[in-house]
Amino acid sequence: MDTVSLSGKELAAALNADSKERAAALTERGAAPRLALVVANDDPASAWYVNSLRKAAERLGIACERIDLGADASADRIRAELTERSADPAFDAIMLQTPLPAGVALDDVSGAIAADKDVDGVSPLSLGLLASGLPGFVPATSEAVVELLKHHDIPLTGRHVAVVGRSNVVGKPLAQLLLAENATVTVCHSRTADLAAVTTTADVVVAAAGRAGLITGKHIREGAVVIDVGTNESPDGGIVGDVDADSVAGKAEGLSPVPGGVGPVTTALLMRHVVDAAQRHRG
Numbered sequence: 095m096d097t098v099s100l101s102g103k104e105l106a107a108a109l110n111a112d113s114k115e116r117a118a119a120l121t122e123r124g125a126a127p128r129l130a131l132v133v134a135n136d137d138p139a140s141a142w143y144v145n146s147l148r149k150a151a152e153r154l155g156i157a158c159e160r161i162d163l164g165a166d167a168s169a170d171r172i173r174a175e176l177t178e179r180s181a182d183p184a185f186d187a188i189m190l191q192t193p194l195p196a197g198v199a200l201d202d203v204s205g206a207i208a209a210d211k212d213v214d215g216v217s218p219l220s221l222g223l224l225a226s227g228l229p230g231f232v233p234a235t236s237e238a239v240v241e242l243l244k245h246h247d248i249p250l251t252g253r254h255v256a257v258v259g260r261s262n263v264v265g266k267p268l269a270q271l272l273l274a275e276n277a278t279v280t281v282c283h284s285r286t287a288d289l290a291a292v293t294t295t296a297d298v299v300v301a302a303a304g305r306a307g308l309i310t311g312k313h314i315r316e317g318a319v320v321i322d323v324g325t326n327e328s329p330d331g332g333i334v335g336d337v338d339a340d341s342v343a344g345k346a347e348g349l350s351p352v353p354g355g356v357g358p359v360t361t362a363l364l365m366r367h368v369v370d371a372a373q374r375h376r377g
């Protein structure tokens with residue numbers, strides 16, 4: 095079987111074209127969308143990601159301000175900044191970068207982001223709205239997985255999806271979104287006794303564990319669709335996913351590439367959320 099590459103580039107381009115047009119219309123009315131990127135680390139991978147978000151925002155006509163709190167910021171300091179930006183009408187959207195300083199958990203501080211500015215859906219309120227099936231911002235990476243599957247016409251209703259990873263950032267919100275699409279969902283994690291025994295029963299396997307090469311040909315059944323969310327640093331300085339693409343090739347019906355799969359769609363959806371927030375605030 096030929097394994098189709100489930101690229102995210104075309105979908106990301108379409109989403110970005112729409113966001114750009116809507117951002118321009120807002121700017122024309124003197125209401126340019128404005129994103130605050132709050133950073134409290136000196137991590138090079140995070141700096142690279144923040145820079146790529148700033149460039150993506152600039153390309154779409156979204157104003158983006160990096161707010162640096164330093165790698166030793168306390169939870170109180172981070173909460174105070176998020177509370178202040180949440181009340182500040184100059185900003186439509188807030189993203190808090192990870193990693194956070196040692197000893198500060200995302201859950202300790204994310205509740206200070208107002209739900210109407212929480213464009214990556216990280217706060218307990220946003221996650222609760224999602225779990226209840228109520229409107230709110232959804233974590234962009236999880237949404238990107240579902241949108242990528244839909245874009246490539248992969249049906250979800252009644253199908254068994256195995257999600258590998260149970261973080262609040264990707265695995266758990268993705269499980270909620272897949273349930274809303276009427277899939278039957280199994281969530282696997284580091285304590286799952288026999289990963290392959292579960293994933294080989296799935297029509298779709300989503301790898302979101304952050305372990306390079308975790309998912310191999312033996313983890314999937316013939317004809318399954320595999321979505322690779324993982325972004326792991328490779329020895330040569332590039333990024334690789336969680337899926338061993340060589341061993342899955344020829345067995346999977348489709349596989350999303352890394353880079354070029356979930357990543358560009360995630361960024362495009364984040365930017366769309368910023369424009370959505372601006373439209374609601376200023377529209």
Ligand code: NAD
Binds near residue numbers: 263285286
């Ligand atoms: P995390 O470390 O918070 O969670 C990893 C999850 O994987 C945990 O729930 C853990 O139980 C599970 N896991 C770990 N080892 C496992 C194993 N051997 N078998 C089964 N399950 C295992 O990570 P995260 O923040 O959820 O991110 C997951 C991956 O997705 C990372 O590689 C991250 O870089 C990537 N990511 C990509 C995007 C994107 O836009 N493409 C966005 C966010 C995260």
